[in-house]
Amino acid sequence: MKVDRTELTWWERLYLPTLLNGFKVTLRHFFSWKRSEVYGDKQKNYSAKTTMQYPEEKWDVPTGYRGAPYLVKDVDDKTKCVSCQLCEFVCPPRAIRITPPGDSGVVDREGAEKMPKEFEIDMLRCIYCGFCQEVCPEEAIYLLEDYAITGESREELVYDMKKLLALGGADKRAYDHHVQDGVGDGIKKWETKTREAGEQPKFH
Amino acid sequence: MAATQTEPAVETVTVKVDGRAVEVPRTMPNWEGNPEPTTVLQACKHAGIEIPHYCYHPKLPVAGNCRMCLVHVAMPGRPGPDGKPPMSEDGTPKVFPMQLPYEPGTPRGVIGCATGIIPGMEIYASSPETREMREAVLESLLINHPLDCPICDQAGECKLQEYSVEHGQPESRFAEVKVHKPKAVDLGPRITLDAERCVMCTRCIRFTADVAGDDALGIVNRGSYNAISTYPGQPFDNNYTLNTVDICPVGALTSDDFRFQMRVWFLKETKSLCTGCGTGCNTVIGSRENKMYRYEPRRNDAVNSDWMCDAGRLDYKWIGRDDRLAKLRGPNGDITWPSALQEISGHLAKAAEGSVAVVTSARQTNEELFLLNKLAKRYKALTDSVPRKGEADHLLVAGDRNPNTTGAQLTGITTKRVGSRLAAIAKGIASGKITTLIVFGEDVTQHGIDATLLGKLKLLIVSDILPNATTKKADYLLPGCAHAEKRGTFTNVKGRVQKFTKAFEPPGDAMPEWEVLHELVHAVTGLDGFNSIEGLFNQMAGEVKAFKAAGLTWAGLGDKGTDVKL
Numbered sequence: 001m002k003v004d005r006t007e008l009t010w011w012e013r014l015y016l017p018t019l020l021n022g023f024k025v026t027l028r029h030f031f032s033w034k035r036s037e038v039y040g041d042k043q044k045n046y047s048a049k050t051t052m053q054y055p056e057e058k059w060d061v062p063t064g065y066r067g068a069p070y071l072v073k074d075v076d077d078k079t080k081c082v083s084c085q086l087c088e089f090v091c092p093p094r095a096i097r098i099t100p101p102g103d104s105g106v107v108d109r110e111g112a113e114k115m116p117k118e119f120e121i122d123m124l125r126c127i128y129c130g131f132c133q134e135v136c137p138e139e140a141i142y143l144l145e146d147y148a149i150t151g152e153s154r155e156e157l158v159y160d161m162k163k164l165l166a167l168g169g170a171d172k173r174a175y176d177h178h179v180q181d182g183v184g185d186g187i188k189k190w191e192t193k194t195r196e197a198g199e200q201p202k203f204h
Numbered sequence: 205m206a207a208t209q210t211e212p213a214v215e216t217v218t219v220k221v222d223g224r225a226v227e228v229p230r231t232m233p234n235w236e237g238n239p240e241p242t243t244v245l246q247a248c249k250h251a252g253i254e255i256p257h258y259c260y261h262p263k264l265p266v267a268g269n270c271r272m273c274l275v276h277v278a279m280p281g282r283p284g285p286d287g288k289p290p291m292s293e294d295g296t297p298k299v300f301p302m303q304l305p306y307e308p309g310t311p312r313g314v315i316g317c318a319t320g321i322i323p324g325m326e327i328y329a330s331s332p333e334t335r336e337m338r339e340a341v342l343e344s345l346l347i348n349h350p351l352d353c354p355i356c357d358q359a360g361e362c363k364l365q366e367y368s369v370e371h372g373q374p375e376s377r378f379a380e381v382k383v384h385k386p387k388a389v390d391l392g393p394r395i396t397l398d399a400e401r402c403v404m405c406t407r408c409i410r411f412t413a414d415v416a417g418d419d420a421l422g423i424v425n426r427g428s429y430n431a432i433s434t435y436p437g438q439p440f441d442n443n444y445t446l447n448t449v450d451i452c453p454v455g456a457l458t459s460d461d462f463r464f465q466m467r468v469w470f471l472k473e474t475k476s477l478c479t480g481c482g483t484g485c486n487t488v489i490g491s492r493e494n495k496m497y498r499y500e501p502r503r504n505d506a507v508n509s510d511w512m513c514d515a516g517r518l519d520y521k522w523i524g525r526d527d528r529l530a531k532l533r534g535p536n537g538d539i540t541w542p543s544a545l546q547e548i549s550g551h552l553a554k555a556a557e558g559s560v561a562v563v564t565s566a567r568q569t570n571e572e573l574f575l576l577n578k579l580a581k582r583y584k585a586l587t588d589s590v591p592r593k594g595e596a597d598h599l600l601v602a603g604d605r606n607p608n609t610t611g612a613q614l615t616g617i618t619t620k621r622v623g624s625r626l627a628a629i630a631k632g633i634a635s636g637k638i639t640t641l642i643v644f645g646e647d648v649t650q651h652g653i654d655a656t657l658l659g660k661l662k663l664l665i666v667s668d669i670l671p672n673a674t675t676k677k678a679d680y681l682l683p684g685c686a687h688a689e690k691r692g693t694f695t696n697v698k699g700r701v702q703k704f705t706k707a708f709e710p711p712g713d714a715m716p717e718w719e720v721l722h723e724l725v726h727a728v729t730g731l732d733g734f735n736s737i738e739g740l741f742n743q744m745a746g747e748v749k750a751f752k753a754a755g756l757t758w759a760g761l762g763d764k765g766t767d768v769k770l
Contacts, residue, residue, distance in 0.1 A: 084353075
């Protein structure tokens, strides 16, 4: 297909009017007192709009923002991930790599059977798509609010399980969500299951 | 072909499956291979419709207890007093859809796995009635089934998952508390049972009692509390236990060896053979990124049916061992393949007749043995292999623990008495007559040619996979490949030539032995060869008598192999 370029008029070719238009935008911002929403409460002490001093000052991350994926722990500070490897499977850039535990299961709490031996996310490969969070049957991985992932080497940016769990922290988010839904301790399903099993007759 | 052999006419029966008239054989082989009346399930399979099932297995006696294969059928009417079947108005025989006797109008299902077909029967394999029956059965099976899929090893190859997708309810209607049964029960040295996941199909019980001949498993307790168990204190430890893991349609029986190692959907499946003994069980290798995770038996009725032994199944760890030979080594240390092959050919070209001997393992492929024999013929060299004897059993394990002794005999490397020429080779080295020894895949120091004798040689060429006393003394050490890392064929003890394919890459410098040998034979003897495994096999099939008689071709072998006359 051939696209004909429209001929610029004399006024357009003059270049100066466009430049003045640019200045107009700058000036409008310069004399405007309305603050952008991303600044949130950060600049409430200023009477007028000012430049945000990044990285000392940071904007408020809006809800639903897809930042870096981290592993979260349950409210008892125990690993939630059960090494089902669905996130590894679904990850489009193959940033996730899980080492399954083998016969021993490597568990840190009673009633659980399986936990990853190692869980790595290559933050350089991650595209923040959120598929891992969506596919996780245990609500163990979340895209949290971190957006400025920096490092001095490639190796440093492959986050291991220890680091991911530390960054993810205790999963207050899913817990509150479950309490709201009336499922109570639903996220600690191993605990529920162990309790239920204890209340039943034993034949073995 | 001059005259086509007339096949004995197969007696057929015509039934209607989903409204389509299908002609099916009147009898079909049962689990033992004996003819038995064709069942509804088999007739549907013949018509290309898969009836869901858990307890039915083509290689096990029919139990009919899971009820998953329920189908709605209609039977032709019984002949009246006039001897004629009842007819409908348009003149076709009338059929009567089966219904509950105490509740006429409600469709009644029959289990497809144990109901024989009769002429004129109509099978409604996909009707709404049939689907409703399946949904009801599946809902009952799922009542106490845990939501374990994220940690269950069966996930991805689980019939319960598959049928839940096809016939399941989107949400459970079960409001009560599920029955919790013991998890991670140690049934035997290689098997872990999760009683909660079991659907009581009894496949494992029937397998171990009727096929393996060890009546070790049974069901204990009643109702929702019933569970698979061994006799108290008796471990489930025969040599065929891991087959129960394969046939378990759910994740109740899991292999200790594969437990929590890798999710099955990551595994690449490659058709291969077991190298544990001379039976040559057909297998599938499950591998991911150059690591092998498991063997599974592959169905071949002429060799291993649907089974393989535990010893053979676990005989793969050596492939991924850390001390695998991965460095090509010459007399002066590290060397590259082109220069190594050039140097070796140079040495061999100068060797005199009778000064060379070849000891090769019967674990090498037919093609490699054929090439080695070609090389040996050039020097009228003594060649032999090493016998490996064990105890045979009633089912699959052969007394010969080499996978390719027959191949070594047919290609002329060894005689009927394997290893009988080893003493002559040792004597030849001691007398100084034999100055060059070519060893493939064996530690000859264990078989009468000790390290001092090896020291007397002018040239020792060794190819192996793992380090041993012989590889230490080698002038040229050529790292070889495991069968999972190359292609080739083995001939089993009964003379069945079967091929295996490459699953993953060999470590480091290691190269398939047949490629190395092909170069050497070409350089030393000047004979023309083929640089592809297909061409090489076809060339061998034209030269080795037994293979020629059977008219073997690489393509003709197929996945299941061809028998040759021994």
